[in-house]
Amino acid sequence: MTGLLLALYPPGWRARYGVELAAHLRGQRLNARDIVDLLGGALDAWLRPQWPRRRRRAWRAALAIVLAATAVIVVAVATILWIRIAALVGLLIVLLAFLVRRGRRRGWPGPGAAGAGVPARPKDPDPEPLVATRRR
Amino acid sequence: MPGLSELGRFEEPAVLVLTSLVDGPRHGYAIVKDIQALAGIRLGPGTLYATLARLEARGLIEGLPAQDRRRPYRLTGAGAELLRDRLERMESISRTGLARLARV
Numbered sequence: 001m002t003g004l005l006l007a008l009y010p011p012g013w014r015a016r017y018g019v020e021l022a023a024h025l026r027g028q029r030l031n032a033r034d035i036v037d038l039l040g041g042a043l044d045a046w047l048r049p050q051w052p053r054r055r056r057r058a059w060r061a062a063l064a065i066v067l068a069a070t071a072v073i074v075v076a077v078a079t080i081l082w083i084r085i086a087a088l089v090g091l092l093i094v095l096l097a098f099l100v101r102r103g104r105r106r107g108w109p110g111p112g113a114a115g116a117g118v119p120a121r122p123k124d125p126d127p128e129p130l131v132a133t134r135r136r
Numbered sequence: 137m138p139g140l141s142e143l144g145r146f147e148e149p150a151v152l153v154l155t156s157l158v159d160g161p162r163h164g165y166a167i168v169k170d171i172q173a174l175a176g177i178r179l180g181p182g183t184l185y186a187t188l189a190r191l192e193a194r195g196l197i198e199g200l201p202a203q204d205r206r207r208p209y210r211l212t213g214a215g216a217e218l219l220r221d222r223l224e225r226m227e228s229i230s231r232t233g234l235a236r237l238a239r240v
Contacts, residue, residue: 021164050192
């Protein structure tokens with residue numbers, strides 16, 4: 001009867017407490033209340049396993065390692081993507097600058113000309129001659 | 137430090153087990169006998185070992201090397217501190233309750 005009740009506990013729990021619980025039960029006459037209590041204990045051990053602190057620490061350490069590795073991968077991928085995006089934006093800027101320069105050479109007013117926010121400079125009514133004439 | 141209240145229905149057995157271990161290391165059967173003499177409560181074997189597992193997992197007690205297949209348990213410093221805090225609160229509640237009852 002004792003062996004049957006102990007077999008209901010999870011293997012990990014039995015490995016830790018099975019021998020001493022068997023020794024505890026040895027020589028005792030189990031009544032119905034004890035049997036119900038052991039059944040409840042087995043159910044509890046399956047539903048809410050209690051891990052020794054060392055194992056919990058190891059489990060937490062493993063989780064921390066997995067999370068850290070995930071973070072490194074995410075940062076690396078984000079960095080690679082960012083570098084690619086930055087390179088693409090840089091290329092677009094260079095291309096735009098080239099097109100603007102080429103457009104100006106062909107007479108395209110480009111940004112800053114009349115109609116684009118900056119008024120055109122009025123024509124000088126009496127421009128000075130480039131070569132001064134000496135009066136005698 | 138987590139309190140004993142997180143143990144749910146094992147809270148009261150945990151207080152009894154910790155109190156039993158204040159005198160020194162005891163194995164399961166000796167704990168049951170001591171609690172029976174102390175509080176008139178007989179802990180079932182399933183409840184006892186579920187409580188021991190919880191207390192050990194939280195570092196409030198620690199198992200010593202087994203003697204004749206029986207493992208004694210010892211109260212840790214954290215367990216003693218938690219028990220003292222708990223018993224002081226119980227004492228305060230008890231004192232207040234008894235004082236109020238005296239006025240009835």
